[in-house]
Amino acid sequence: MKTLVEDHFSTFTTAEQHGLRSFVLQYIYQNPDLPQFIHAAQTQLFAIITKLGWNGNENFQPLLDHLQVFFQHGIGHRILGLKILTSVITEMNIPGTRNIVNHRRSAVGFRDSQLLPVFQTSLAMLRTVLQSRLSYPETEKLKESILLLMRACMTYDFIGALQEESSEDTGAIQVPTTWRAVFEQPGYLDVLWECWKSFSSPGSVLVMGCLSQAASVRRSIFSTDDARHTYIHHIVREIVLTLKTTAGQNKLQDAGNFHEFCRMLSRLKNTFLLSEICDYNDSGQWISAIGEFTVQVFHSWKWSPGSVPYLLTFWNKTLSSLNTVKQETEFFIEAITVNLSREYLKTCLEGVRAVMDGEADDPLESEETLCLSLEMFANIARAKYTESGPIILHEFKELLLKYRELIQRTSALSGTTSPPIGSSDVKESLMVTEMQLTWMVYIIAACIGGRVMYESTSEQDQMDGEMACEVLGFIHQLQVWTTQRPLYLASADAHLYVQSSIIYFYAQFRNSYIGDDSSKAVKVYTQLSVRWGLNTPDQVLDVVLDFSLNNLRSG
Secondary structure, eight states, X not given: OHHHHHHHGGGSOHHHHHHHHHHHHHHHHHOTTSOHHHHHHHHHHHHHHHHHHTTTOGGGSOHHHHHHHHHTSOHHHHHHHHHHHHHHHHHHTSOOSSOHHHHHHHHHHHIIIIIHHHHHHHHHHHHHHHHHTOOOHHHXXXXXXXXXXXXXXXXXXXXXXXXXXXXXXXXXXXXOGGGHHHHHSTHHHHHHHHHHHHOOTTHHHHHHHHHHHHTTBOGGGSSSHHHHHHHHHHHHHHHHHHHHSHHHHHHTTSHHHHHHHHHHHHHHHHHSOHHHHTTSTTHHHHHHHHHHHXXXXXXXXXXXXXXXXXXXXXXXXXXXXXXXXXXXHHHHHHHHHHHHHHHHHHHHHHHHHHHHTTSSOOGGGOHXXXXXXXXXXXXHHHHTHXXXXXXXXXXXXXXXXXXXXXXXXXXXXXXXXXXXXXHHHHHHHHHHHHHHHHHHHHHHHHHXXXXXXXXXXXXXXXHHHHHHHHHHHHHHHHHHHHHHOOGGGOOHHHHHHHHHHHHHHHHHHHHHHSSTTGGGOHHHHHHHHHHHOOOSHHHHHHHHHHHHHHHHHHO
């Protein structure tokens, strides 16, 4: 039916189009107890007809008027009415493939005449449901339908951007100026936060999703700086309450709420300036609370792994704006990054055994995602590198010492091909340590690659030099051990990962310290000269080339 309507709609007369649309709407209204999949198909058909006839049939345009009959009856009909509105908004938002111009005309016309009234209706219904304090199965479905409608309104393609550009998490929501009153009145945020506190999951998860959208409305929507600051500080105040109260922490025990809350923090910082947020009276408490929460998120990677990138993004955006805040705030934030670096490093190393035991997915399997996370971590670590760097270096040295001790324990068995008693424990310890060293090489490589030439100090370059020397020591140890390792201690996966980390290390070192500006990196080459006799970038390139050729020969 949908295909038939789409293919032949232009051949219908205006009266036939109107009659078809009225028939579908009446059918939905008169059959509220049909299975959900039938209702879904019927509401989508109604949405397609509405979209196709929007430009040529003015009778289609007063959408809310046509659906008032649904909202004047029981909860079942209200839910249907909300689903119809959501379906129409979703359909209007889907780019047309046959006539792009007509699609955009329909989308813009719908946006300008109907979207705001629909959003205001959903907000009013949400306020009514909140005040009723009822909790029955049908009421829960009503809450869900209202929130899904609100989310559809806020994810609308307001400016006709490409799908990649208008997707969530990539920027501010470009709501029209006509929506200004919604955001400048406190009722909008009040209702959402109260709903989040009182609704149970999954309703509360949807509310937090709406709050994430509320934290991403464009800055220029506000008529004055005071109005924007009031809006921002309302969100900041609620974040502090959530993180500092038992009730808030209890809500975050739900994985969905936890994830959406992290997402909201990221989008807030993506949209608004750090200087605006720090104008809040208790901004220090806010920053401190998020620092403590970030540590919690790092250690919850097994439970909610998708939440970690949001907090890494938050801190990266925060650190990139430090020049806009007072010096005391800058020092305070930099001090927090030291603990964040320590805890992130700890969770990466702790995660190795969980991955080997099959309790979690292996982050090393997706190098693209891994590198993005490591680049963000590197920016955090280099914010206070004189303190974060020694922590990373110490952990690497400790692991390298442990690795050498394990190799010494197995050296007596180097000539055997069958595993002796107790060798399984040795193999497991070796694999865990090698994978942890692999993580360390990736992390050190990212830190070296995060160097910004015009910002880097001699102390930071010296730290990079010390780290590079230790990694070269590990690479040498690994090459020797590879030729002596008994077959029963070999692991193809571990070998592949560690080789990938070494390649990444060489690539990052080349980006930062080999090139036209390498003459300014005296401290790095001083360290390399003393430890490894590498005095120039060309000599380091020879090492990289030898490593690559050896890999090709062994492959």
